Amino acid sequence: MRTFLALLTLLLVSSFAIGQDNSAAQAMQASQQAAQLATQQAMDANQQATQAAQQSMQNNLNSETPSGCCALAALPKFSMKPGTYSTPTTVRITDSTRGAIIYYSIDGWTPTTSSQRYLGPITISSTTTLHAIAIAPRADRSFVATAQYIFKPASLPATSPAQSTAISYLTPPLPDGKFVLPQGTPVPLVFTSPVNSKTAAVGDPIPLTLVDDLTNGNVVLVKKGTAATGVVIQVDKSGAGGAPGVLAFQVNALNLNGTLIKLAGTASTEGDAKPPNAAVLIPVVGPLTILKHGTDAVISAGTPFTASLAADTSLEPVE
Helix, strand or coil: CHHHHHHHHHHHHHHHHHHHHHHHHHHHHHHHHHHHHHHHHHHHHHHHHHHHHHHHHHHHHHHCCCCCCCCECCCCEECCCCEEECCCEEECEECCCCCCEEEEECCCCCCCCCCEECCCCEEECCCEEEEEEEECCCCECCCCEEEEEEECCCCCCCCCCCCCCCCCCCCCCCCCCCEEECCCCEEEEEECCCEECCCCCCCCEEEEEECCCEEECCEEEECCCCEEEEEEEEEECCEECCECCEEEEEEEEEEECCEEEEEECEEEEECCCCCCCCCCCCCCCCHHHHHCECCCCEECCCCEEEEEECCCEEECCCC
């Protein structure tokens, strides 16, 4: 009898231990599955966010580029003809499309809805290339109107020794001896090779170079001549009906001895439109006119572009 009770007790204890082991194994398996699910969800969310950002950028580009499907807003007109001027001149921009809003730029790149909105006369007192677009209800965006004003004063006024207006500052170094350049710091670049909408393709790399030292006060952190990279993000070939070529690009990074410093900045440029009528893309005025193309969009070697640092960046001083 005692032997039977002992065997029964041992059997019960073993069953209890096995049950505990199974429960622990099930709990561990559930924990691992939950962790895997959370990781997958995070990866999916990150991928969706990246795709949404890329789609938003593409939508912005598409919304600000003539699609060729509809009537265009009229080409903006400048009150002063392009040419050489010896005194400051005032330029007004008008557009004949009802409800049109005009945006302009003076930095050499195609204006967008993020550019300066035209709200009144513009005074030109130095050599300037003026670009303007018109955006109107129930119409596609206009082609780009361009005018270059070359300013050559008849006589130069007497000048006193130049006074520097630059703000020089020096933030304390970090414990590791590095200095911080804040997000948004201007990064002046120049294209080192030409880019042409006739031959370019989305994804093509673009070589650029830094044209001025990046400094914190008097401390040089990135030397002039440092290589930078960009990429073509949109290309439209010139087309029938006078449609111009279009090029859009973004800058990616400075390459500092193998370390990539992330940059931010996008822009686009267009060739000259050659429409027989600025109000429509392909008017019915004859086969030769319809087949006429606009010019290609070209970014020449030596063209300047100012990007910015994409984030606060800590850098070591350079010799």
